[in-house]
Amino acid sequence: xxxxxxxxxxxxxxxxxxxxxxxxxxxxxxxxxxxxxxxxxxxxxxxxxxxxxxxxxxxxxxxxxxxxxxxxxxxxxxxxxxxxxxxxxxxxxxxxxxxxxxxxxx
Amino acid sequence: xxxxxxxxxxxxxxxxxxxxxxxxxxxxxxxxxxxxxxxxxxxxxxxxxxxxxxxxxxxxxxxxxxxxxxxxxxxxxxxxxxxxxxxxxxxxxxxxxxxxxxxxxxxxxxxxxxxxxxxxxxxxxxxxxxxxxxxxxxxxxxxxxxxxxxxxxxxxxxxxxxxxxxxxxxxxxxxxxxxxxxxxxxxxxxxxxxxxxxxxxxxxxxxxxxxxxxxxxxxxxxxxxxxxxxxxxxxxxxxxxxxxxxxxxxxxxxxxxxxxxxxxxxxxxxxxxxxxxxxxxxxxxxxxxxxxxxxxxxxxxxxxxxxxxxxxxxxxxxxxxxxxxxxxxxxxxxxxxxxxxxxxxxxxxxxxxxxxxxxxxxxxxxxxx
Numbered sequence: 420x421x422x423x424x425x426x427x428x429x430x431x432x433x434x435x436x437x438x439x440x441x442x443x444x445x446x447x448x449x450x451x452x453x454x455x456x457x458x459x460x461x462x463x464x465x466x467x468x469x470x471x472x473x474x475x476x477x478x479x480x481x482x483x484x485x486x487x488x489x490x491x492x493x494x495x496x497x498x499x500x501x502x503x504x505x506x507x508x509x510x511x512x513x514x515x516x517x518x519x520x521x522x523x524x525x
Numbered sequence: 526x527x528x529x530x531x532x533x534x535x536x537x538x539x540x541x542x543x544x545x546x547x548x549x550x551x552x553x554x555x556x557x558x559x560x561x562x563x564x565x566x567x568x569x570x571x572x573x574x575x576x577x578x579x580x581x582x583x584x585x586x587x588x589x590x591x592x593x594x595x596x597x598x599x600x601x602x603x604x605x606x607x608x609x610x611x612x613x614x615x616x617x618x619x620x621x622x623x624x625x626x627x628x629x630x631x632x633x634x635x636x637x638x639x640x641x642x643x644x645x646x647x648x649x650x651x652x653x654x655x656x657x658x659x660x661x662x663x664x665x666x667x668x669x670x671x672x673x674x675x676x677x678x679x680x681x682x683x684x685x686x687x688x689x690x691x692x693x694x695x696x697x698x699x700x701x702x703x704x705x706x707x708x709x710x711x712x713x714x715x716x717x718x719x720x721x722x723x724x725x726x727x728x729x730x731x732x733x734x735x736x737x738x739x740x741x742x743x744x745x746x747x748x749x750x751x752x753x754x755x756x757x758x759x760x761x762x763x764x765x766x767x768x769x770x771x772x773x774x775x776x777x778x779x780x781x782x783x784x785x786x787x788x789x790x791x792x793x794x795x796x797x798x799x800x801x802x803x804x805x806x807x808x809x810x811x812x813x814x815x816x817x818x819x820x821x822x823x824x825x826x827x828x829x830x831x832x833x834x835x836x837x838x839x840x841x842x843x844x845x846x847x848x849x850x851x852x853x854x855x856x857x858x859x860x861x862x863x864x865x866x867x868x869x870x871x872x873x874x875x876x877x878x879x880x881x882x883x884x885x886x887x888x889x890x891x892x893x894x
Contacts, residue, residue, distance in 0.1 A: 445646065474656075491648045
């Protein structure tokens with residue numbers, strides 16, 4: 420399974436080590452702990468806000484996903500607060516850049 | 526272990542000029558030759574070029590243009606701390622015995638491709654450095670109850686100090702109000718909180734203890750080196766309110782030099798953005814966690830220029846591959862008591878802090894008379 424091909428289709432996958440059972444991030448074919456082979460699985464897209472700021476009218480945040488990995492995404496719905504639950508509602512690749520659109524959950 | 530000394534240096538003015546990278550390297554190197562006694566091309570065993578420029582084979586190109594035929598010649602790239610990485614490589618060549626005299630030349634153009642780490646897709650659409658700097662600023666302010674005004678003092682201090690640095694891109698003082706009223710890039714960052722990419726070159730000459738007296742009676746010794754790379758991705762920083770790689774690099778450098786923060790008389794800190802200066806001061810043990818800005822206030826109010834005397838990256842400009850070398854030259858000039866109006870009295874021990882890509886990698890050097 421190709422991570423970027425799936426991301427372009429709006430599917431956010433995680434690489435998980437077959438041996439350590441650890442999420443390996445950034446996405447990779449091999450585990451960065453044991454260098455064993457990884458498998459791909461669909462991400463729950465659920466997480467929480469660790470930090471945020473705002474450029475013009477757009478909030479962006481560092482979100483921790485599945486209590487493990489951290490990404491930066493645009494908040495498209497809701498006002499952010501630290502530790503607030505979020506969901507990635509869209510993702511993809513534009514101009515070689517990944518993007519993650521995030522909804523703040525109540 | 527043999528000792529390694531800094532025995533010569535040369536710089537160009539940092540500017541927005543549209544110059545060829547080869548020309549910048551050559552100018553900085555010519556200035557080094559002009560100011561170093563008894564130096565001949567034949568003395569140089571290795572030529573290392575520090576840059577993020579995409580031109581190839583630059584070390585051989587510089588060697589040819591400067592009439593040097595070195596045993597060892599190659600480029601070194603590590604984004605913003607390329608310069609000190611090149612110094613560490615030169616140090617290692619000398620200590621290993623592979624070289625006795627090494628020329629290091631760092632250069633960058635204002636349009637350097639090293640400003641954005643394209644690989645770091647975990648930043649999503651927010652790859653420009655202003656976004657990690659905004660996250661650092663927000664997090665540091667939140668944790669230590671600081672304001673934008675508090676952080677703006679770093680820019681005020683460093684702009685003031687760069688007025689006395691003839692090579693600095695900025696020769697203008699700014700006020701706290703100027704910083705706060707400058708263009709708002711994000712809720713947590715103003716334009717004057719940022720260092721500027723620019724064109725510039727810096728060259729430095731390292732020599733072994735055996736041969737350094739050929740070039741100078743006053744060698745400056747590299748007594749401590751610490752380096753640490755914790756990741757490449759910004760979001761893998763364990764915290765956004767301190768710098769883990771800097772903590773570890775400083776610990777190693779102090780251990781190697783048998784020095785401690787209280788012994789350091791003058792320091793160059795990698796203030797890519799205002800928040801970086803207090804964070805680095807905290808991370809290296811010059812202040813308690815969150816106390817960095819109080820230290821900045823203290824030195825500013827007492828007109829002590831011991832922190833970033835040449836104006837830091839914010840005042841001097843930030844030509845990536847040249848920055849770490851320019852920082853090291855500044856500390857060398859300070860220890861020689863040749864820093865003019867920037868001079869810190871009785872400086873005997875100096876420190877250089879140079880980092881890359883949102884503090885995912887840091888280098889700390891300790892220099893002594």
